[in-house]
Amino acid sequence: xxxxxxxxxxxxxxxxxxxxxxxxxxxxxxxxxxxxxxxxxxxxxxxxxxxxxxxxxxxxxxxxxxxxxxxxxxxxxxxxxxxxxxxxxxxxxxxxxxxxxxxxxxxxxxxxxxxxxxxxxxxxxxxxxxxxxxxxxxxxxxxxxxxxxxxxxxxxxxxxxxxxxxxxxxxxxxxxxxxxxxxxxxxxxxxxxxxxxxxxxxxxxxxxxxxxxxxxxxxxxxxxxxxxxxxxxxxxxxxxxxxxxxxxxxxxxxx
Numbered sequence: 570x571x572x573x574x575x576x577x578x579x580x581x582x583x584x585x586x587x588x589x590x591x592x593x594x595x596x597x598x599x600x601x602x603x604x605x606x607x608x609x610x611x612x613x614x615x616x617x618x619x620x621x622x623x624x625x626x627x628x629x630x631x632x633x634x635x636x637x638x639x640x641x642x643x644x645x646x647x648x649x650x651x652x653x654x655x656x657x658x659x660x661x662x663x664x665x666x667x668x669x670x671x672x673x674x675x676x677x678x679x680x681x682x683x684x685x686x687x688x689x690x691x692x693x694x695x696x697x698x699x700x701x702x703x704x705x706x707x708x709x710x711x712x713x714x715x716x717x718x719x720x721x722x723x724x725x726x727x728x729x730x731x732x733x734x735x736x737x738x739x740x741x742x743x744x745x746x747x748x749x750x751x752x753x754x755x756x757x758x759x760x761x762x763x764x765x766x767x768x769x770x771x772x773x774x775x776x777x778x779x780x781x782x783x784x785x786x787x788x789x790x791x792x793x794x795x796x797x798x799x800x801x802x803x804x805x806x807x808x809x810x811x812x813x814x815x816x817x818x819x820x821x822x823x824x
Contacts, residue, residue, distance in 0.1 A: 570611045571733055575600075587611065597621040628655055629663055633672070642678045642704040643668075679706050683714050687722075691730060694723065696758025728767050735771055740778060742811035779812050783820045 574586040583600060585593040599622045603615065611619070628650070635641065635649055643664060649658045667673045680702060686697050701711045731750055734776050736744055747768050754764050783803065790802050800821060807817045
């Protein structure tokens with residue numbers, strides 16, 4: 570087979586026309602590495618080699634596009650290639666080439682991930698570590714990078730999140746609010762002792778909340794219960810909502 574014509578398709582791809590009417594669409598890297606010049610003879614061995622290298626660059630280009638959308642860990646790239654049904658041997662070669670070009674670097678991924686998640690999202694250190702471990706990042710490297718975050722920054726971030734949550738509270742007692750905050754922020758990756766410590770230093774306005782809850786319950790329960798039974802039901806419902814007996818007796822005796 571002989572090359573009779575080459576046509577540029579885009580910045581990196583060419584179409585090669587052969588005298589037997591076959592065509593090869595390949596990359597400039599393949600052309601250069603195999604010295605495919607005009608009038609060059611191509612035997613079956615070279616033809617197969619060019620096709621194999623073209624397949625490699627087809628996959629490699631897809632990976633580059635995948636990486637360009639956002640920084641990826643090595644594990645993410647391997648999963649992506651597996652989903653493309655790429656053979657393990659070819660996956661290993663692509664990973665090696667990507668590492669040589671520094672297009673995947675788990676240390677860089679680690680640093681960027683921690684910065685983005687800690688400073689640009691609500692999640693905390695424990696959750697960040699859990700997520701990074703799922704990327705198959707070394708635990709020692711994760712701890713080393715997370716430890717570089719000053720504890721005061723963690724406290725400041727958590728304080729703002731808790732204060733915002735409390736500000737939005739319209740119906741929960743201090744006790745219930747503490748439980749909800751503890752559950753939510755521990756799931757987000759913050760230390761439980763730190764959550765409790767910060768919450769204890771904030772102010773949950775119980776009086777206005779219990780008044781609203783009392784008024785709603787009274788309006789509802791007074792249609793069904795009277796006198797002592799009504800008082801019992803009011804106390805029961807308010808206690809179930811997390812209000813202490815002193816506050817409950819105070820709001821009931823107020824009437």
